Amino acid sequence: MPAAETSSPDPVRRRVVVRGVVQGVGFRPHAYALARSLHLVGAVWNTDGGVVAEVEGDSADVEEFARRVATDAPPLAVVSAVEVAEVEPRGGTEFCIAASEPTTGRTFVSPDVTVCDDCLADLRDPANRRYRHPFLTCTNCGPRYTITTGLPYDRPATTMAGFPMCEACATEYADPADRRFHAQTICCPGCGPRLRLEAPSRETSYGEAALAEARSLVLDGAVVAVKGIGGYHVACDATNPVAVSMLRKRKQRGDKPFAVMVPTIDDALTLVEATPVEVALLTGRARPVVLAKARPGASVGVVLGAVAPGQADLGVMLAYSPLHHLLLGLPGDEPGPAALVMSSGNLTGEPIVTDDDEARRRLSGLADAWLTHDRPIHVPCDDSVTRAFDESEAPVRRSRGQAPLPITLPFEAPPALAVGGDVKNAFCLADGRLAWMSGHIGDMDDLATQSAFGVAVEHLSMLTGVAPRMVATDRHPSYRSRRWALDHFPASDLVEVQHHHAHVASTMAEHGLPDGRRVIGVAFDGTGYGDDGASWGGEFLIADYGGFARAAHVAYVDLPGGDAGVRNPCRMALSHLRRAGVPWDPSVPSVRACDETELGLLDRQLATGLRCVPTSSMGRLYDAVASLTGICHRAEYDAQAAMELEAAARPWGTVDGYRFGTEGDPLDPGPVVAAVVDDVGAGVERGMVAARFQQAVVDLVVATVRRLREETSIATVTLSGGCFLNAYLTAQCSARLGTDGFDVLTHHVVPASDAGIALGQLAVLAHRLRDHPSPLEQET
Amino acid sequence: MGHGGGGQMSSELVDHLFLPAFADDTLRQLGDSAVLELLGGRIAFSTDTFVVRPLFFPGGSIGELAVNGTVNDLAMSGAQAIFLSAAFILEEGTDVAQVGAVAQRLGEAARQAGVRVVTGDTKVVESGHGDGVYVSTAGLGVVPEGVDVRPDRAEPGDVVIVSGDIGVHGVAIMSVREGLQFGTDIESDTQPLNGLVAEMLAAHRDIHVLRDPTRGGVATSLNEIARASKVGVRLDEGRLPIPEVVSNACAFLGLDPLQVANEGKLLAFVPRSAADLVLEAMRAHPAGLGACVIGEVVEDHPGLVATTTAFGASRVVDLPVGEQLPRIC
């Protein structure tokens, strides 16, 4: 290429600093190409504070560069700021990419994204030298977050460090016109990682042979552990009910639904009836598991009853790594499995396995073979799970493809950590106006999860440069997350946030509500530690970031045996019957679900109050009604009863609801429980009863929120807590309240469940350090 | 009120109120009893207070508990109890015959354990200020030459032995107190352990740690030992001797059997090489018939106790925090 001439007699030189997700996404080649096309001279380089370009030339061209460097950014880039400063012209004849230079500041690593269409075309092109190469990537695609070991983002700071480029790859890497120019993950069959298949009493095979064996094992009904982007999956043929039920048994997961992976959107559409929003989510770069309405007679042979028993929705995702595409089969390949069950490679409650030795050991009871390779995964990152309500996304689990993208806070936070909750844990780091949510960590009961938590905090701190000085936790005295915080921070740097206040604040923060703004916060979930020591979960709070007043709540009922009561919805039903004064008649399904011993024990337990916790939980009321209608008496996984109730109600749509006792506070579920029993006794179809119950909850929300608006003049409502993962409840409450003139805020960025509370904890912590005392703080 | 539960809250009281106030190096070791140099020998000294309700229960009474509790605390230092004191706090209006029966049981238990009750005290509090009878005992015993049993001596390579079934006393008390029928009748396991400990020390002098997992159960004792010795403790869930009636009751009530009280069991940390010898000696003694290895000391996760489940996952075993509150959201 001929060197560009400085075109103006009075050249200007500017230093352009671009911050955001600008490394590992082809940003320097973009700046290079742009500068060249504008005949500018200078250089571009990476620093740990972002990408820096010094450009010199005609002032109009320099200005155009500063503008287009952001507007024409490559697909994976997220530009958060462009700073332009004047510097002395130095002349020169060319524009070059200079070596990375560590300075101070902050840059962001891209999430892991799906293989791009160009790479997919290379994968399928017999003439391409990366034909069928399971590790092909370019600057626009592939793993980032999970392979980054340090900053700035350069090959030595990734798990590709151990794979020196071959000559052919090095040439492409150095060619600014190539899609893989400075792609740190560049590799080819000659120099990249190598696929292998391991199985007990079987010779290890490599490359194409490994792939072929894995495919035939899956077709034969085996379970194969597959090393993916953020960890291992255990995979089996989703169209083989025997294989699916074997995996279910080995994973000890009861009836918990599995997610299914298919190669293309067309395949996905044979399984689910996806709306345009859901199609966009399915085909987006993050490639999450999307929960969408299952088609009754699924055509690729996936047996819904085996994969997702009792569910109206099916979790589907598209293949996102080249290896997934190869495993499912490229066009022209011998037919392979039409769809794969892809379950996280872990033991129940443990974090997803990333290490090869661990995978051999920990997955030995689950998998028959291991399809793996020698590119290490530095940090685990589970699949994201999402769904859409009406026209927008409502995330269920924010992980791969999202982490570590920052969320903008409505106000400044000190460098701080919020540890989140104990189940479905995700934590949050923040500094200034930016907050980073971690990927899915898991359930903190588990030792491996607890150590994964510590490692993830360190890794995200390293990536973001946030050294937290303060920590926010839940108030639950036995939360392990709180214990972790106490072990790592002095008590004076700890801010405790009530569980449901954190739920409400997370909705507020996600929507960017300014400090001082007050909302009616509806927080419905399973359980959260209440300030009176009871287990809350059916809460109407008048809240701002600083504090809250408990304006209304569902009346207390005994939760017998704590977590044991949660696992046995029939006991919750019997407790609700006792409270409502409805006799335990054998005609009630919940009574029939218990034997004499259980009934006797429960009777004594409720009479003496032994290990009974008062609870206002809406989730537990869902459990009770699921049992009273005979839908679910024993929960084998989290929220099973509520999910099955939602599924049963769905075909009935909007019906006439039962009525809560809403004369004053607390709100009385007794009349609803009694009406459910009457209808079930009268032979009303259980889906209909479930629908009438859900309608009652919607009516309760609308009536209570209206009353609170009259009392407080507040017209902003937030809907948060695990119950609002229920599509019907959220959609109906939003629609009805919206029509009534309310500004209704629901979750679109972080999950409504406990996986999102860290953001709220952080916002509350940030508030406490500011000079805005809330009068509500006194009331808590 | 959770400070008496033997779990995290009472350990916070001890750490933040009592230890600073008393400022004594021996006390700070937080053994079941204090081992002191005295007149050229070593004696163990311990005190305990008993507030159980009901006073009489299947398998025992507050009288047996008061003797066995203190005798066992001394035994956990490797000491043989010799003398006991007994102080009674009586609620006004309590039936004298009942007090007499408690005293009778207490005396009988002392004879059985081979200790003498040599001093005592009685106080009466107003009606409504006590549950009939509270008893406090203190005990003195001698630590044999060459024995050094301390909660901070656990080390990687040790195995963890329990002398028999876990959780029996707590479930027995709960059943009678709350009138819960768990199917099978169940009796408290209260018994003196000094004889068993003597046999164990005879089999192997260098036992590292002994602990009787009373209030707060095995979980609390193991957490205390893990912290004091700065080691990790790993239990094998499949090897825990939990009788069916205990596991059923706990499953029903949402309790962890490891957090339920025992009154006649001990935990021993011994070098792996001595495990068989010690186990053999234990099983030859009536108080140790069900002795078995339940876990080991590891270098990983110092200060933490974890159980490995049948599927290989590791669950953290916590100290009980007051009431066990639901954590599932």
Ligand SMILES: [Fe+3]
């Ligand atoms: Fe919650």
Ligand SMILES: [Mg+2]
């Ligand atoms: Mg004691």
Ligand SMILES: [Zn+2]
């Ligand atoms: Zn690509």
Ligand SMILES: [Zn+2]
């Ligand atoms: Zn190459």
